[in-house]
Amino acid sequence: MKVTLIDYGAGNLPSVERALLRLGVRTEKTNSPEVLAAAAVVVLPGVGHYGALIRALDENGLRDSVIASIHRGVPFLGICLGLQALYETSEEAPDLEGLAILSGGVRKLSGGAKLPHMGWNQVRCACGGSRLLEGIGKDAFFYFAHSFAAIHGTGGLENGDAVADVGATCEYGAEFVAVVERDNIFAVQFHPEKSGEAGQRVLQNFLRLAA
Amino acid sequence: MLARRIIPCLDTDGGRVVKGVNFLGLRDAGNPVELAARYNTEGADELVMLDIAASRDGRPTFLETIRRVANELNIPLTAGGGIRTLEDARAVVRAGADKITVNTAAVVRPELISELSAEFGAQAVVLAIDAKKHEAGWEVMVRGGREATDMDAASWAARGAELGAGEILLTSVDRDGTQAGFDVALTCAISRQATIPVIASGGAKLPQHFAEIFRDGFADAALAASIFHDGNQSIRALKQFLADQNVPVRLPC
Numbered sequence: 001m002k003v004t005l006i007d008y009g010a011g012n013l014p015s016v017e018r019a020l021l022r023l024g025v026r027t028e029k030t031n032s033p034e035v036l037a038a039a040a041v042v043v044l045p046g047v048g049h050y051g052a053l054i055r056a057l058d059e060n061g062l063r064d065s066v067i068a069s070i071h072r073g074v075p076f077l078g079i080c081l082g083l084q085a086l087y088e089t090s091e092e093a094p095d096l097e098g099l100a101i102l103s104g105g106v107r108k109l110s111g112g113a114k115l116p117h118m119g120w121n122q123v124r125c126a127c128g129g130s131r132l133l134e135g136i137g138k139d140a141f142f143y144f145a146h147s148f149a150a151i152h153g154t155g156g157l158e159n160g161d162a163v164a165d166v167g168a169t170c171e172y173g174a175e176f177v178a179v180v181e182r183d184n185i186f187a188v189q190f191h192p193e194k195s196g197e198a199g200q201r202v203l204q205n206f207l208r209l210a211a
Numbered sequence: 212m213l214a215r216r217i218i219p220c221l222d223t224d225g226g227r228v229v230k231g232v233n234f235l236g237l238r239d240a241g242n243p244v245e246l247a248a249r250y251n252t253e254g255a256d257e258l259v260m261l262d263i264a265a266s267r268d269g270r271p272t273f274l275e276t277i278r279r280v281a282n283e284l285n286i287p288l289t290a291g292g293g294i295r296t297l298e299d300a301r302a303v304v305r306a307g308a309d310k311i312t313v314n315t316a317a318v319v320r321p322e323l324i325s326e327l328s329a330e331f332g333a334q335a336v337v338l339a340i341d342a343k344k345h346e347a348g349w350e351v352m353v354r355g356g357r358e359a360t361d362m363d364a365a366s367w368a369a370r371g372a373e374l375g376a377g378e379i380l381l382t383s384v385d386r387d388g389t390q391a392g393f394d395v396a397l398t399c400a401i402s403r404q405a406t407i408p409v410i411a412s413g414g415a416k417l418p419q420h421f422a423e424i425f426r427d428g429f430a431d432a433a434l435a436a437s438i439f440h441d442g443n444q445s446i447r448a449l450k451q452f453l454a455d456q457n458v459p460v461r462l463p464c
Binding site for chain 2: 047116143147
C-alpha cells in the first residue's frame, strides 16, 4: 500500500512519515494537485496554525483535489489541524474557509485550563464505538498539542449529522471531538505518530480500514 | 484526565550524553540513542535533548544525534541549546524535533519567541528559564546559569507566554544537580500564575520529589536527567509510584 502525505510544510510530517514507514507501508509526499488526484490513500498531517494550513492548501491549489478525493471515497486521515480543516471555519483564522466536509466550526478551548492543551489525555468513545480505536484499551492515553478544537455538543456541532461523525471525545475545559469517522473519512485531534503504542495502533487500524 | 508528564533530559556534548552538578563539572553518561530508546520503552512521556556545548563546530553532530534519536521515538522530542535564529530552529525541526527550546537567545532578543511561534505554532515553542533565588523572588540567569540578568522569573514567564511560547521549562539553578528535590516554592509561584504549562526541572532524586512537585508545586510536567541515566530510577517504577499516590500519569503498557 502507498500512502500519500499532503506536504504543505507541516512540522509533524516527518514524524508521521516515520511512523507509517515503521508499519511497513510506502509513502509519498506531495503538494501537487495531480499527484493527489491519483492517490489511493491520503493523510493530511498538521500542527501549528490553522491559517497556515488552509492558506498552503489554497496556494498549492490543493483544496479542490482534497475535497474531490474524499468525495471519491479515497480513505483519508486528518491529524490535528488535518481534523480541524474538515470543518467549515475556525476561530483561529475566522476569515478563512475550511474544507467544509463536516458541518460546524472549530473554537478556542476555554474553561480556564492552561493552553495549549499539551500532553497525554484519555478519550471517550461515542456510543456507536470507534473503528480507529478498535483493540485499544479505554484507559489508553494519546498525545495532544492544540488550543483550538471542535467543541462537542454546542455551536455548530449541535446538529445530528455532525454528532454522528464523532468517534470519540476528549475533555479539557470543554468536551471536544477527538476522533472523527464517517465512511472513508477519518481524523484525530491527537497525534498518533507521537502517542506511543496506542497511537501506532490507531495508524494500523486506519491502514487496515483503508486496505 | 490530562496526565502529569515525566520527561527525561539528555544533555549532550559531541554526540554523547553528559551530566553535571550545578551546571559545571561534566562527565560522560552514555549513548543518546540507546538512552532514548530505553526511555521510550519505559514510558517516558516526552524527551528533551539539550546541546550543552552549543558551539557552531559541534552543530552538525547535534543535528545528526537528533535524527538518530528521533528515529527511536514514538513520543514527542524537544531540542535546544544554542538556538539563536529561526534558521537554527528550522534545522532542529527538520532533523526531527517536535518542539524547540530557547533560553539565552530569547532573553537577548525576545522577538525570537514570536518568530518561532509564528512559524511552528505556540505548541512547538518551549521557553527555558533558569531561575535563581534572590531577596524578593527569583532572578533569570543566562549562559548556562552563570550570568545574572536582573529580570524577574515570574514576569519573564508571563511575557514569554504573551510573545507566543507554549510551555515554560523552569529550572532551579539553586537545586540543579543537588538531588535535594525540585524547588517547590519556585515552581508553585510560576505555575499558578502561568497561562501555559510549566515543566519543573532541577534537583530530582526520589520518587517523592516528583509527587511533591506535582501536588505542591502545581507542575504540569517534571524533567530529570541523571537519575534516569544511572539506571537507579526506572521511569516505569516512578510512574507506578505516582499512580499509587493518586497523581494522574500515563502508565506504560
